[in-house]
Amino acid sequence: MASPLRREDVAKVAKLARLTLSEDELDLFTEQLGQVLEHAKDIAALNLEGVVATAHPFGLINVVRDDVRRPSISRDAILAMAPDAEDGRFAVPRIIGEAP
């Protein structure tokens, strides 16, 4: 049986999901997400030992095609929609910190 949702759980989950929450949002989301998980107790409490999990209605089958070249969307068309691009690539702020 899962424990009820705590404020620090929400803070941790927000960090994992790359979201910044204000103090007020932390309070609100802890309450609201707690209500959803409270409702989910009906299934968390079931004894479903031996029941097979279904992740997809018909089961996923790997679909392959012949390895033949075909037209695709141009690089320029994709980069034109990017927030920043440089030399035919997506451009982002620095990833690795400066040396101390």
Add this chain to the structure above:
Amino acid sequence: MRPARQIAHDVQSGVTTAESEMATSLAAIRAKNEEFNVFLYVDEAGALDAARRVDQRVANGEPAGALAGVPLALKDNLCQVGIPTTAGSRILKGWLAPYNATVVDRVIAAGAVVMGKTNMDEFAMGSSTETSAYGPTRNPLDPSRVPGGSSGGSAAAVAAEMTPLALGSDTGGSIRQPAALCGLVGLKPTYGLVSRYGLIAFSSSLDQIGPLATNVADAALLLEVIAGHDPLDSTSLPEPSPSLVAHLDDGVAGKRVGLVRELFEGAEGEVVAAVHRAAEALRDAGATIVELSVPEFRLGLSAYYLIAPAEASSNLARYDGVRYGLRVDADDVAAMNEATRTVGFGAEVKRRIMLGTYALSAGYYDAYYGQALKVRTQMIDAFKRAYQQVDLLLGATTPSVAFKFGAKTSNPMAMYLSDVFTIPTNLAGDAAISVPFGTGEADLPIGVQLLGPGRSEAQLLAAARVLELADGRP
């Protein structure tokens, strides 16, 4: 507004032109869009070009398609090349889709004239359009009430007679619920019947694109156009589009229909009464009504609100400010990702991402997501057992008629309960249709729901047609 089928017939036979039908639609959009906030983008130039191409085909004596000259609205999570596509989110503001969804290619090939993109709950997460970053859509039947959601803009476009047809998407009821609240026919197809290529993903094992229309025949016509195998969607069923229009008048004689207690219990009295009247109408048309109880359906809501957020938390990880959409600058890339997502996503999307992240996280996976997947198995088995006894199931689409703005926004659980009768079908990957049947409070429409096994669309449409006739619509 004339039915789509009639418009296509008149355009093909030269009684009217696609350009004139397009102008009628555009005039209605211009007159009403400010009040109802239905379209996020209207493609006037593209629609005019498309209409003129259809008229040229007719002038050349060529077949112009099953939807020749029919104005159509697209939910804003469907990609159309060069057209702004936001999924109702600030994070995609200004993004122009670089390719067409398969359904867009298919409706255009069939002669439809795409008028523009309709408002929706952000990333299809909601039941009222109130989570859209671009303001809510108003219900054309009563502007103080929601049109339902998440395909509320598409439903309102048809209900306000801006276009006779619209496409929506249904992950937990997002076509059927707004159809019910706006007095329309809405169908959620069997998983895999319609290609999801070019549909902005919310919950990939549940999402399906489907039609919204004023009448059953038009819904059948549009579904025939968009259904059928697509090599660009690996979950697409292998067979061609089924024959639906030809079976519209098959009726229900000799069919067994299960009246399922769990699909109307807890609904408003007027909704329950409509479901019982629908059962009587089907019996009068020769069906046998069997009262059933499927207790597993009660577990659908909890399973859905773990599975769909879990998949969404993964699908929405791509909105990180790198390749498309909004970027909020920051010193390093991780801070930029977080600032972008914090500014770009609304509260409901954040709730679902966090819920999904939590349900999938170490220590909680087995208790929540793992249990939900097992409940999904039980749900599928319960449907199979029911379909050994009966051909179709009958219930309500929604617990009430259209509700007022703000009635459920402060309590997410109350909003989620709007989908309690529609969710089981998505979990099973089956098909279901909502059809208007009578009215309730404030003379607002009530929708009843028919559910069937996978690939039962022809039977569902024929049964819905029986109810449409019994409800006094020709």
